[in-house]
Amino acid sequence: MSETQKYAISQYHDVDEIYRKLNALIEQPIRRIREDKLKEYLAYFENRCRHSRELTDKAKKFIPGGVQHNLAFNHPFPIAIEKAEGAYLWDVDGNKYTDFLQAGGPIVLGNNYAPVRDKVIDLLHHCGPVTGLFHEYELKLAELINKNMPSVEMFRMLGSGTEADMAAIRAARAFTKKKKVIKVGGAYHGWSDQLVFGLHIPGTGRLEAMGIPNGCNANTQEFYPNDIEELKARMKANRKLGGTAAVLVEPVGPESGTRPVPFDFNKKVRDLCDEFGALLIFDEVVTGFRLGMGGAQGYFNVKPDITIFGKCITGGYPMAGGVGGRADVIQCFAAGIGGTGERAYVGGTLSANPLSCLAGYFALQEMERTNAPVIAGQAGDRLTGGLQAIIDRYKLPFVVYNQGSIVHLETSGVMLLDLKNPDKLFAEMNPRKNLIEEMGMAYMASGLITLAGSRMYTSMADTDEVIDDALRRFDAIFSSIEGV
Template sequence: MSKYLDCYDYAAIHAQAEHVVKHRKKLRRDVVQKYLDWFDTHCATSKLRFQQAQEVIPGGIEHNLANNHPFPISIDRAEGAYLYDEDGNRYYDLLMAGGPTILGNNYFGKECAQFIIDKAPLTGLYSEYERKLAELVCQYYPSVEMFRMLGSGTEADMIGVRLARAFTKKKEIIRIRGGYHGWSDQFIYNASEAPEDAACLNGIPVECFQSTHCVEPNDIEALEQQFIENEKFGGTAAFVMEAIGQDSGAVPLTREYHAAARELCKKYGALLIFDEVVTAFRLGMGGAQAEFGSKPDLTIFGKIIGGGYPCAGGVGGRREIMEMLAAGINKNRDKKVRVGGTLSANPLTAYAGCLTIEELAKTNAHETLAKASDYFMKEIAGLTEKYDVPALVFNHQSILHIDVAGSQHIPTIYKKDDPEFARQSKEASQCVMEFAMALAAEGTIISGGGKTYLSCATAPLVDEILGSYERVFKGFE
């Protein structure tokens, strides 16, 4: 059983997560076989494309979001609320590229196509759109006095840490266990994709991890203890946190933890860095920091900065910190923090980002999204109760958590040396994989890992989308 939970009530979420893990249900085997048969008969081209890709692409895919069961769906085009595959199947898109396409797919397609025709958008030189985009970010994020656009969220996280170390003259970094801050050597440590140290070490010298420390979510005492421990090594340069918690808030952070993080950073002379790759402009025009009333020293931005177009990310923050970044070749190179990126702030992506941010504000998109998301999630909770499917059901505005496995919460319930940890992790992984597969066969795409987002395009269609979920929930036992 489940109910619609408050995303800031971590105690209730944790209790429900434990119930889900210990009373998990799965799709019946005959139902799973039905969906596997559907993929074989309806997605033959996708299956062929995956087989071809495996010959020339390691693993056959190039983005984790495409890692779907029983094979990746080969998408031919995206339009509004929908995705279309090469076999002609149409799906409701609740993946939205992992979050950044808030308005819907191809919202400014014609404008951006015309921009390419008229402007020849990649020169490597300055364009007015990078300034306009920086002005918009500074306008909606009071903590951001200056903004530097980069090519990805991974790059932005890397530069954020480099800035923190240069500014504070310290080297230790604290992050939350299971969080994700890109694929750089120092940040892959203890990410959810590679939870064990040994799983991170291929190609990475172990010393890359020596100054990175992980703490458990919402444990304020453990956080301060790590600050104290780091004093032995010269102190903490930064505490880096996904603003609502790991994996788009699947293990959410409390308001109390936010307030404590700010105070502890001040107490120990560290920078507070918010990773808002997912939450910036999706939780509202001011992102998670407006929602929590927090003011980080640095903010990491991701794909939304480019409206979902390629090569987008950035870092913004206090002027005195941001002015340490090098701008080309300057006279004080020895005092500056190196930063580069051939495709950073390319005119097309900066232009698309400007259009998107202005449209979000003009259309009051977040009010529409909030109303549709709350309604949708209450109905989902009702369906899980109707079909007696234990689930976690809560949302951070249009970031939706519909969790029938409790995967992300297993480390908060079992210790890693407990045999139950491995068993539960394996079963949860299968459950999540099959749930996403079933939804796709019923016409709705989420990520294989369960990430789910509403957009302004899907908001009017939630009653139709609920039908996909109901048909899947009927198949649980």
């Protein structure tokens, strides 16, 4: 690492090369783990995860589906975690795992990081988690964010990324007095009525909008990932349809860069927003502070009007969300009963509570002090490089690439199927989805926890030893793929 490296990405990936490999992957038949090995992995759950099974079986009676978080689903059944420390998690049966899920992204310092935990415990002793009144750390957190991300002139703390996305588009509409919000097809921006639109698979619009009335997404639109021309055409057409209030993007590409963007993509979206008088919203729920203290906006050197935060904003402590940006825009959230009548409504009893703000302040301060985003990025580089070597050695069609500490390991390519080729989508979606479930199961039985069997986050706790040990485990799994 150079002395001055500030961002987790050491070298921007070759986007064309990644798409070439991903397209080659989905052109090939699925490569599964051999039956005998699969049986061994399944036996792990049967024999060594009995307590997890008991608990999650019981939970099905009281909790819909048995687990509450989308990421906790795991084939053949979810495991229950009882301890987290540094790079590792332990389940209720005492099994130890290297944690590449990182709670879905917020953990950059490592699990249960003591210096932040101690500050939280101290606060709980004298203040408790919440009072409903102003607390000094609300200000300290907003100042610290502003110092690192100057585009965030003002900041409103909220409860989750979902809420922050909702608030951001509300602010954009209130400010511009325009209607349409355009997102990238396939991108996830939380589960609010308006943004459950074009999820996972580009072009699918309301496919997953069960329980959401049509009108809720009437002003939400999507464009095909990286298709700047389509975006421009939509913005042009919207001039006659109430105008484009905002374009909402994840700066590394939808689903944390699962469909990566060319380096100049964000700049081009910025230019279009300026041309059409729309606001540019960066959803930095994952990238905010994980890619560096300046976020993806600092890395790409593109200034959004509004930034959405989640996850890292509290270092993994609860109520993690917030929206910030230009003072003239964010001012529309000015609190106070009997406001001016121009106020865009936001609320939340527990939003901006002392616990979340203090945890966020100390987590960000520690990340800055320790250079955690860059160290986590180096771990991501080491993991990616090691996986690539294994893939090459076994001549597998799998694709691995990373944006710093966000590591994508595609063994099935399911996320690349879409409506451009509907026959292939409908024929292959389920088998390819099953494959990543199977891979996720094999990883877990080998002591590796990933996000849905295809994505991994690394943290500052992932030393070279941690990564090399994980690579040995991946090697054993990949050596048992059919045809190796």
